[in-house]
Amino acid sequence: MTQDIKIxxxxxxxxxxCPGPLMELIKAIKEAKVGEVISVYSSDSGSKRxxxxxxxxxxxxxxxxxDRDSYTExxxxxxx
Amino acid sequence: MKxxxxxxxxxxxxxxxxxxxxxxxxxxxxxxxxxxxxxxxxQPGFIYVALGDEKPENLVRDERGLLDKHVxxxxxxxxxxxxxxxxxxxxxxxxxxxxxLVVATGARLCPEELPGxxxxxxxxxxxxxxxxxxxxxxxxGGRIVIGIGGMPYKCPPAPVEFAxxxxxxxxxxxxxxxxxxxxxxxxxxxxxxxxVAHLVQEIMDSGGIKYxxxxxxERIEPENNLVHSLEGESLKYDLLIVVxxxxxxxxxxxxxxxxxxxxxxxxxxxxxxxxYDDIYVVGDATDxxxxxxxxxxxxxxxxxxxxxxxxxxxxxxKRLYDGKVQCFFDAGFKKGMRIAFDYEHPPKPARLSRRWxxxxxxxxxxxxxxxxxxxx
Numbered sequence: 001m002t003q004d005i006k007i008x009x010x011x012x013x014x015x016x017x018c019p020g021p022l023m024e025l026i027k028a029i030k031e032a033k034v035g036e037v038i039s040v041y042s043s044d045s046g047s048k049r050x051x052x053x054x055x056x057x058x059x060x061x062x063x064x065x066x067d068r069d070s071y072t073e074x075x076x077x078x079x080x
Numbered sequence: 081m082k083x084x085x086x087x088x089x090x091x092x093x094x095x096x097x098x099x100x101x102x103x104x105x106x107x108x109x110x111x112x113x114x115x116x117x118x119x120x121x122x123q124p125g126f127i128y129v130a131l132g133d134e135k136p137e138n139l140v141r142d143e144r145g146l147l148d149k150h151v152x153x154x155x156x157x158x159x160x161x162x163x164x165x166x167x168x169x170x171x172x173x174x175x176x177x178x179x180x181l182v183v184a185t186g187a188r189l190c191p192e193e194l195p196g197x198x199x200x201x202x203x204x205x206x207x208x209x210x211x212x213x214x215x216x217x218x219x220x221g222g223r224i225v226i227g228i229g230g231m232p233y234k235c236p237p238a239p240v241e242f243a244x245x246x247x248x249x250x251x252x253x254x255x256x257x258x259x260x261x262x263x264x265x266x267x268x269x270x271x272x273x274x275x276v277a278h279l280v281q282e283i284m285d286s287g288g289i290k291y292x293x294x295x296x297x298e299r300i301e302p303e304n305n306l307v308h309s310l311e312g313e314s315l316k317y318d319l320l321i322v323v324x325x326x327x328x329x330x331x332x333x334x335x336x337x338x339x340x341x342x343x344x345x346x347x348x349x350x351x352x353x354x355x356y357d358d359i360y361v362v363g364d365a366t367d368x369x370x371x372x373x374x375x376x377x378x379x380x381x382x383x384x385x386x387x388x389x390x391x392x393x394x395x396x397x398k399r400l401y402d403g404k405v406q407c408f409f410d411a412g413f414k415k416g417m418r419i420a421f422d423y424e425h426p427p428k429p430a431r432l433s434r435r436w437x438x439x440x441x442x443x444x445x446x447x448x449x450x451x452x453x454x455x456x
Contacts, residue, residue, distance in 0.1 A: 015423030016369040019236040022370045027231035031340040046274035
């Protein structure tokens, strides 16, 4: 559960289809300091595929993917 | 008499001013729009200038002629917003006070934030588009690389649209076989919208347009003609076109109203700056995670103009912005797509047709006389 993880910034990207939640995450990661944890809320079905792929490729850490009532929460730590 | 002060004479600010002027009585409303240049530029035309299909002078008009006669135009630059005193300081030293403030100051290009950017071209302002048109005109062959240098940026589909249009450009010139077009997508697909990405990929494959996915441009190495991604990959180029990093405007940053990127935290439905009941934000200046594009500003501005008018009149039901965006993608060869969505309705899979290309060309024509007036 996310209550065990200290979230530094929440990006509510529900209802965002263009540019979409992954682009919002990329923006937030670029602005964040190494070690900060970002939570992204997404209602876009593509995020479950996109976000884990990019996080791994870019060398960050996916701390969790949580299904909520009408959206999914992705928790990511900036590693570099 | 209520004073409405609008900062920025782009698509958002101009529509707010015109809608408000029509809906609120001039006896009870004073509308002032501040714009740094007094020149209104049609930004969706930049790609056509870069491709030599549009004259730069056709994209620029005097802002005064686009505004309702009841709107006061002040050609000056806003440098500081004081939300506690409800005043805005201008570069000239003049101070304007307000009852309602509309921040429609747009986005600022920050090429200096991307190391090596001086080696790249872009089509995100008029002068750069003119320079790129000359370079393309004299390009004899090689690899053209198109990438994205930061998030967010205006008009998310524009770079891939440009790649498709370059295919058409060099085909028309008879030199397509000498040119490799290579698009660098920041995402694990070629287009931001999943339901449209398959069709765009088909267009690119049929046109022989190459692409690399998950490539966010981080650094350019001009001495070796290399572009590097934050994901750790590199690619050689002969001509590099990169969307410059964007930030919010200086007046927002200097006033302490922006987040880390200089975007104003904004309620996605009311379009009010969070924490302020008398400040509205329209267009690129918001932090709302939807497209930074004229089409977004257009629909937001109509809501804001109507709601301020209703507030001043003390009547009328307030409207919420539903996240509506509608845009037209030019795929080249006189074919296009329509893409429309809102917060609750994802875009439907697009179809390629001549109809949507001609619709995009029509919008270019009716922009000045219909869209900016807030008629549609």
